[in-house]
Amino acid sequence: MRVSWKWLNELVDINLKPEELAEVMTMSGVAVEGIEYLNKGVRGVIVGLIQEIYPHPQADKLSVCKVSVGDAVLTIVTGASNVKAGQKVPVAVPGAVLPEKKIERAVFRGLESEGMLCSADELGMDADKLPPEQRDGILILAEECPVGADIVPLLGLDDIVLELELTPNRADCLSMINVAREVAALTGGRLKLPEIEKSGASQACEALIKINIQDQDLCKRYVGRVIEHVQIKESPLWLKQRLLAAGVRPINNIVDITNYVMMEMGQPLHAFDYDCLADKTIIVRRAADGEEITTLDGKKRELTPEMLVIADAHKPVGIAGVMGGLESEVTAQTKTILLESAYFHGPSIRRTSNALALRSEASLRFEKGVDLEQVSLAADRACQLMAQLGAGVPVEGQVDCYPHPEERYPIRLRLERVNSILGTDLGETEVEKILKALNITILERDLEDWHVFTPSYRRDLELEIDLIEEIARLNGYDKIPTTLPYGATTQGAKNAEQRLHDRISEIMVGQGLFEVITYSFINPRHLDWLYLPPGHELRQTVVVSNPLSEEQGIMRTTILPGLLETVKRNINKRNKNLKLFELGKVYLSSGFPGERKLPQEKWVLGAISTGKKEKTWAYGEENYDFFFLKGVAENIFSSLGLGDVSFVKSENNPSLHPGRCARIIVGGKKVGFIGEVHPLVLEKYGIEQRAAVFSLYLDELIGLVSEAVRYQPVPRFPAVTRDLAIVVPEAVEAGQVLGVIKDTGKTLLKNISLFDVYRGQQIREGYKSLAFSLTWQAEDRTLTDEEVNKLHREIEAALARELGADLRR
Amino acid sequence: MQEQLQLIKKQAEEDLQKCLTMDQLNEVRIKYLGKKGELTQVLRGMAQLPAEERPLIGQLANEIRDSLENSLSLYSEKIKVKELEKKLRAESIDVTLPGIAPDLGRRHPLHLVLQEIKNIFIGMGFTIEEGPEIELDYYNFEALNIPKDHPARDMQDSFYITPEVLLRTHTSPVQARTMEKTKPHVPVKIIVPGKVYRRDDDATHSPMFHQVEGLVIDKNIRFSDLKGTLLNFARQMFGPEQQIRLRPSFFPFTEPSAEVDISCVMCKGAGCRVCKQTGWLEILGSGMVHPRVLEMGGYDPEEVTGFAFGMGVERITMLKYGIDDMRHLFENDVRFLHQF
Numbered sequence A: 001m002r003v004s005w006k007w008l009n010e011l012v013d014i015n016l017k018p019e020e021l022a023e024v025m026t027m028s029g030v031a032v033e034g035i036e037y038l039n040k041g042v043r044g045v046i047v048g049l050i051q052e053i054y055p056h057p058q059a060d061k062l063s064v065c066k067v068s069v070g071d072a073v074l075t076i077v078t079g080a081s082n083v084k085a086g087q088k089v090p091v092a093v094p095g096a097v098l099p100e101k102k103i104e105r106a107v108f109r110g111l112e113s114e115g116m117l118c119s120a121d122e123l124g125m126d127a128d129k130l131p132p133e134q135r136d137g138i139l140i141l142a143e144e145c146p147v148g149a150d151i152v153p154l155l156g157l158d159d160i161v162l163e164l165e166l167t168p169n170r171a172d173c174l175s176m177i178n179v180a181r182e183v184a185a186l187t188g189g190r191l192k193l194p195e196i197e198k199s200g201a202s203q204a205c206e207a208l209i210k211i212n213i214q215d216q217d218l219c220k221r222y223v224g225r226v227i228e229h230v231q232i233k234e235s236p237l238w239l240k241q242r243l244l245a246a247g248v249r250p251i252n253n254i255v256d257i258t259n260y261v262m263m264e265m266g267q268p269l270h271a272f273d274y275d276c277l278a279d280k281t282i283i284v285r286r287a288a289d290g291e292e293i294t295t296l297d298g299k300k301r302e303l304t305p306e307m308l309v310i311a312d313a314h315k316p317v318g319i320a321g322v323m324g325g326l327e328s329e330v331t332a333q334t335k336t337i338l339l340e341s342a343y344f345h346g347p348s349i350r351r352t353s354n355a356l357a358l359r360s361e362a363s364l365r366f367e368k369g370v371d372l373e374q375v376s377l378a379a380d381r382a383c384q385l386m387a388q389l390g391a392g393v394p395v396e397g398q399v400d401c402y403p404h405p406e407e408r409y410p411i412r413l414r415l416e417r418v419n420s421i422l423g424t425d426l427g428e429t430e431v432e433k434i435l436k437a438l439n440i441t442i443l444e445r446d447l448e449d450w451h452v453f454t455p456s457y458r459r460d461l462e463l464e465i466d467l468i469e470e471i472a473r474l475n476g477y478d479k480i481p482t483t484l485p486y487g488a489t490t491q492g493a494k495n496a497e498q499r500l501h502d503r504i505s506e507i508m509v510g511q512g513l514f515e516v517i518t519y520s521f522i523n524p525r526h527l528d529w530l531y532l533p534p535g536h537e538l539r540q541t542v543v544v545s546n547p548l549s550e551e552q553g554i555m556r557t558t559i560l561p562g563l564l565e566t567v568k569r570n571i572n573k574r575n576k577n578l579k580l581f582e583l584g585k586v587y588l589s590s591g592f593p594g595e596r597k598l599p600q601e602k603w604v605l606g607a608i609s610t611g612k613k614e615k616t617w618a619y620g621e622e623n624y625d626f627f628f629l630k631g632v633a634e635n636i637f638s639s640l641g642l643g644d645v646s647f648v649k650s651e652n653n654p655s656l657h658p659g660r661c662a663r664i665i666v667g668g669k670k671v672g673f674i675g676e677v678h679p680l681v682l683e684k685y686g687i688e689q690r691a692a693v694f695s696l697y698l699d700e701l702i703g704l705v706s707e708a709v710r711y712q713p714v715p716r717f718p719a720v721t722r723d724l725a726i727v728v729p730e731a732v733e734a735g736q737v738l739g740v741i742k743d744t745g746k747t748l749l750k751n752i753s754l755f756d757v758y759r760g761q762q763i764r765e766g767y768k769s770l771a772f773s774l775t776w777q778a779e780d781r782t783l784t785d786e787e788v789n790k791l792h793r794e795i796e797a798a799l800a801r802e803l804g805a806d807l808r809r
Numbered sequence B: 001m002q003e004q005l006q007l008i009k010k011q012a013e014e015d016l017q018k019c020l021t022m023d024q025l026n027e028v029r030i031k032y033l034g035k036k037g038e039l040t041q042v043l044r045g046m047a048q049l050p051a052e053e054r055p056l057i058g059q060l061a062n063e064i065r066d067s068l069e070n071s072l073s074l075y076s077e078k079i080k081v082k083e084l085e086k087k088l089r090a091e092s093i094d095v096t097l098p099g100i101a102p103d104l105g106r107r108h109p110l111h112l113v114l115q116e117i118k119n120i121f122i123g124m125g126f127t128i129e130e131g132p133e134i135e136l137d138y139y140n141f142e143a144l145n146i147p148k149d150h151p152a153r154d155m156q157d158s159f160y161i162t163p164e165v166l167l168r169t170h171t172s173p174v175q176a177r178t179m180e181k182t183k184p185h186v187p188v189k190i191i192v193p194g195k196v197y198r199r200d201d202d203a204t205h206s207p208m209f210h211q212v213e214g215l216v217i218d219k220n221i222r223f224s225d226l227k228g229t230l231l232n233f234a235r236q237m238f239g240p241e242q243q244i245r246l247r248p249s250f251f252p253f254t255e256p257s258a259e260v261d262i263s264c265v266m267c268k269g270a271g272c273r274v275c276k277q278t279g280w281l282e283i284l285g286s287g288m289v290h291p292r293v294l295e296m297g298g299y300d301p302e303e304v305t306g307f308a309f310g311m312g313v314e315r316i317t318m319l320k321y322g323i324d325d326m327r328h329l330f331e332n333d334v335r336f337l338h339q340f
């Protein structure tokens, strides 16, 4: 809402500067977002009358004007083509100041110009809000402007606009009068509201128009007045200036007056050309299926039975509260008008204007609810102005169709409740004073238990709590004390899942990985980039029905796209060695919508590594490859105390390298996968180096992790470490060998580490050599060489028997 | 004999002085004190001396041996120190060569700040609740006193999945879910961190961002308690000198409602570009839980009251670290991430 400072001062006495009032309003809930001084620096520009105009003798594109400025006639050279003799124009005489420049005498092609004629733009005005004919060229002034007068007040440039940022509950402030009431309540300033001549029901008017509200659920009240002998013309300057300051473009006197009253009282009005209304009847009804109307903007609109229309006896003549029809538009030929002032159902107007993508100052006000009690008064106000300004002659009285006048009830207000909600200690008189400032009357009082009645323009005040907020607001939030809740002590804590997520993140960071956060929604093409075949479970996605772009098309079912894109983005910036992780959700439609009310959301830990740790002066390079990332995963499992972990080779993950990919099984459950990204997938993402990924479903882990740690005695007897080297066929996996060693070594075997994998010289083709270091230890004695030798022989025999292993000796 | 002994002593002292290593020292020891050493020889020759000379010579020989041994151990100490010094000198390194550090990762700055926020509220007795990001319209709007077609829905442009299911636009639906779960018990004292989604994408808005919601319901909760709790939070988060300022505002699910400003962390309230010269920065929205919301959640608003607040984690993160563009937070450039 743009509030003209001059207009506001006519409605209420203000003893503050605009900036001071803005601060007071902002701190009491009607935020002033900005203060615009309409004069952007114009000084010394006056009204001139063009007496004569002729071409510049030396330049085709220039003209020379003889301009009277009252006490002198100036010779001014202009390049504008829209000026004619007899017009009044803004003249910047030598010494005048414009927002962009200072004006001096200047010579144009041999002729001295004593100043400059100005366009709206040069005067720092927002040309978009002016009528189209005033936007380009020199600004032509109205007849009534006195020659030689300062242009600043005439163009309303001496005004200041407060830009209000209104919250949805304060739609009442979409009215100058209500803003003035708010200012009066806040500052104690005296209100000076316009006096409006009220009309009543009249036979004269009823004879001219019949009004029938068919759908009373969507229209509570409809007032019609008829204005005859209409003379369409331009509005006077003061009216145009008010509208311009409010951001409304002046059109003609009738339309301008309806807009003025809307700005003044918050009640949108509409004027129909009376002669275009069939049977002089207004029917307020839902549109019939398939009904059409051409609206004022010239567009044909298809209507639905959801939409409320204003119809005459035959057809819709307007979409209620949203836009009038072209056919019944007020034109230069209009002789008689029907003026509409109505109350329409907010949600219905909202739905209709959304469906038609038509939002206006009027629909905005209807949506939020206008003041039901002054619907009739607003029509009278418009008629009063039309009569005053000679726009037409109002027929006496009105037709007020108000089938079920609204009953408004008092609200209970308990002083004790006020203080117990706010934590304040306000007394009766303080509260009473605030209520009075807000025009809230106390109807009944039983000690501190009151019943109060609110003014009709404050439709947001319905409950006791609404009044308590008003009291807090007017008393000042800064006067609320600062306390802490004094109830029972509570234990602050995270739950097991939150603790697990924290722990895992810390372990990842400790291993040198950087945490990333990527969007939960992805472009659906990622599923193709990951080579997921049709029907793949990860293709059962949750689809966003109204994305801003395809980038938010679907909710991710896998954490890979964000990680791959992050890698790509970093490589583009020459960050080639990367170790990243993300702990976030994936979203699986599994049965949604249908048997599930909501999709499934699963916590996932994803990690990606690519590139290498660069060689240093001391150590060689280290690849961030499959085995690096596998080690990261293994560390997570071991830190979480998960022992039963296996990596099982898998060839059917379409996004991963078929030879370098494994399922991760913990406690017999599949919890995720690890692998190198398939080269074709890398190609889709434009990544030109190998990358390894893993993904773990954390919800599967949580049941397996125990936070309780039981101490194990530190062994008292020394351990024996001995190497074991074997040769096995290439097809035998290290995991199988480790399995046999563990099974055979049983409890005395404390640790196995695989320290060498070798192929080549001295090893048969198709075989590989594996070298392990085994640590043996007993809890009750020192193991003898003989015992360990025997254990090794057993292991060797088992490996030979089960995996065809040879000893390499 | 006497002279011979004195000569040996003198020679031995000279030899010792020439010793530079333990080996040389050992040679000297053997030369004089070894089985065939010169002094040993002399002592062996004592038997041939006349009996009256023996005690004298014997005493002298022993004195010389003791003195020699003493010198030997002294020299040995000196040489040890010298040899160690030499060894240490040889082992000297260029201490300015870079260290070989194990890699260290980084938490994302948003999560660092989130962690800090959680810890502050845990310290005040709050537990942490979470809820679905894909949410029913009922919990996201209706249970929060935002019926269908209410103008307040304009405040939050939503991503819809179906007409009844959407990406939550705030963490507030967890208020409604928690009340439903906990009713009629009090106190409720939770914070709700999480991702939320709105149809906005520009330099100051991201379609996905993070919020922390807070909810307290108990007997006798007052607006002043909200003010005190938030002041405490602001001081823990931004420093003990922090001031807060409450401005009346509107949220459908709280009343009275307030926007909360903290004194500008950049200029300490003096006025700067970041705070648009006001000295204040808006960081959260808050208010007393609306009685209708309490009722819908299964509580009697005459029996209990509550307050709620919600803050944007991105905004707090940006203020805390002086980050000027929200997009940095989701681009995940490692040179950016490395700074936290």
Ligand SMILES: [Zn+2]
Residues within 6 Å of the ligand: B264, B265, B266, B267, B268, B269, B270, B271, B272, B273, B274, B275, B276, B277, B279, B280
């Ligand atoms: Zn500042």
